[in-house]
Amino acid sequence: MTDDLNALRRRLAEFAAARRWQPYHTPKNLAAALSVEASELLEIFQWLTPEESSRVMADPDTAHRVEDEVADVLAYLLQFCEVLGVDPLAALAAKIDRNERRFPPV
Amino acid sequence: MTDDLNALRRRLAEFAAARRWQPYHTPKNLAAALSVEASELLEIFQWLTPEESSRVMADPDTAHRVEDEVADVLAYLLQFCEVLGVDPLAALAAKIDRNERRFPPV
Amino acid sequence: MTDDLNALRRRLAEFAAARRWQPYHTPKNLAAALSVEASELLEIFQWLTPEESSRVMADPDTAHRVEDEVADVLAYLLQFCEVLGVDPLAALAAKIDRNERRFPPV
Amino acid sequence: MTDDLNALRRRLAEFAAARRWQPYHTPKNLAAALSVEASELLEIFQWLTPEESSRVMADPDTAHRVEDEVADVLAYLLQFCEVLGVDPLAALAAKIDRNERRFPPV
Numbered sequence: 001m002t003d004d005l006n007a008l009r010r011r012l013a014e015f016a017a018a019r020r021w022q023p024y025h026t027p028k029n030l031a032a033a034l035s036v037e038a039s040e041l042l043e044i045f046q047w048l049t050p051e052e053s054s055r056v057m058a059d060p061d062t063a064h065r066v067e068d069e070v071a072d073v074l075a076y077l078l079q080f081c082e083v084l085g086v087d088p089l090a091a092l093a094a095k096i097d098r099n100e101r102r103f104p105p106v
Numbered sequence: 107m108t109d110d111l112n113a114l115r116r117r118l119a120e121f122a123a124a125r126r127w128q129p130y131h132t133p134k135n136l137a138a139a140l141s142v143e144a145s146e147l148l149e150i151f152q153w154l155t156p157e158e159s160s161r162v163m164a165d166p167d168t169a170h171r172v173e174d175e176v177a178d179v180l181a182y183l184l185q186f187c188e189v190l191g192v193d194p195l196a197a198l199a200a201k202i203d204r205n206e207r208r209f210p211p212v
Numbered sequence: 213m214t215d216d217l218n219a220l221r222r223r224l225a226e227f228a229a230a231r232r233w234q235p236y237h238t239p240k241n242l243a244a245a246l247s248v249e250a251s252e253l254l255e256i257f258q259w260l261t262p263e264e265s266s267r268v269m270a271d272p273d274t275a276h277r278v279e280d281e282v283a284d285v286l287a288y289l290l291q292f293c294e295v296l297g298v299d300p301l302a303a304l305a306a307k308i309d310r311n312e313r314r315f316p317p318v
Numbered sequence: 319m320t321d322d323l324n325a326l327r328r329r330l331a332e333f334a335a336a337r338r339w340q341p342y343h344t345p346k347n348l349a350a351a352l353s354v355e356a357s358e359l360l361e362i363f364q365w366l367t368p369e370e371s372s373r374v375m376a377d378p379d380t381a382h383r384v385e386d387e388v389a390d391v392l393a394y395l396l397q398f399c400e401v402l403g404v405d406p407l408a409a410l411a412a413k414i415d416r417n418e419r420r421f422p423p424v
Contacts, residue, residue: 004111005111020212031144032148042354046347071200091173092180100121153245246356247357247360254349279404283409286409287413296374
């Protein structure tokens with residue numbers, strides 16, 4: 001319940017407000033931070049073979065790092081959406097609708 | 107209802123399966139695709155001032171582009187989480203808990 | 213001669229000046245543009261196997277795309293170095309020196 | 319002399335060979351590493367105003383960090399070009415030629 005998407009979005013907004021971080025949270029800065037965090041996730045995989053990349057969760061330290069970077073990517077995505085008034089779930093639902101027409105199943 | 111996070115996750119998994127795209131969806135490839143899409147979102151903002159970046163949704167074409175890239179980032183994040191069995195909401199809730207201890211409010 | 217690194221750096225500076233693009237060329241914007249172009253290079257490879265990635269130059273269209281993105285990455289790197297007064301060759305020589313001490317040969 | 323571009327390229331190739339890192343240096347992995355390093359450079363700037371971003375070299379620690387990330391970006395760009403046989407200077411010269419026709423001066 002407390003960890004559904006909207007609740008997390010509100011917690012992130014309150015977290016930033018309580019620390020007076022909003023002046024830093026321009027859409028441009030949040031888009032940069034999102035891309036930096038997505039690269040930190042990629043960094044975990046950059047030298048791995050495809051097969052090794054499928055087994056990263058077997059190592060507890062790497063699993064924790066993966067979860068931590070996933071959290072950072074989602075956090076900045078939600079904060080970006082918050083400041084611009086974008087609904088990420090509606091945006092994704094609309095995109096899947098378009099892609100179902102664009103790429104017919106095999 | 108159909109556009110909640112888990113429903114979207116299932117739709118994305120079915121979409122990839124129907125097109126036989128799973129062999130491409132290694133964690134490494136999905137992390138690369140996620141970072142590429144996050145950069146495409148950043149590209150919209152790269153030459154804008156902070157003030158201009160706050161007004162991007164006023165232009166319908168740019169607003170659509172922003173929503174489209176947000177959808178792509180979320181799609182690859184969910185697909186990445188799907189193949190590795192990561193719960194992104196639980197990961198973010200745990201991260202906010204840690205950050206609340208790490209960065210006390212002002 | 214005309215295509216050595218310093219000559220290219222000067223051509224890029226003159227190119228931007230002639231188009232009055234310097235106000236956009238803050239270090240922050242150029243760092244964002246560099247990272248966006250590096251992602252466009254990665255995009256070419258994101259779904260390829262390691263083996264396929266080694267053969268990209270065999271296809272003339274893909275080869276041209278690779279060269280084009282390499283040019284964009286180098287262009288923004290040189291322009292970034294120009295506005296901050298960084299010497300990229302000296303920076304790399306110093307880094308290799310450090311790495312030779314840090315990672316002894318096998 | 320020792321720090322011209324081709325000399326650096328050779329030093330990087332010898333460095334990787336002496337450590338038996340070549341199996342990891344597929345074009346795909348090097349493109350990923352390049353994009354990760356470009357993001358690390360962007361990270362330095364992500365919360366800065368345009369004005370602050372112009373003053374980063376005034377702080378010795380930040381200046382060192384900037385030079386270090388520039389070195390990493392250039393290193394992976396040269397190693398990427400090495401494994402695919404791309405001439406980065408020729409690619410950039412050709413691109414500037416095209417852009418001079420595409421974007422007439424003001």
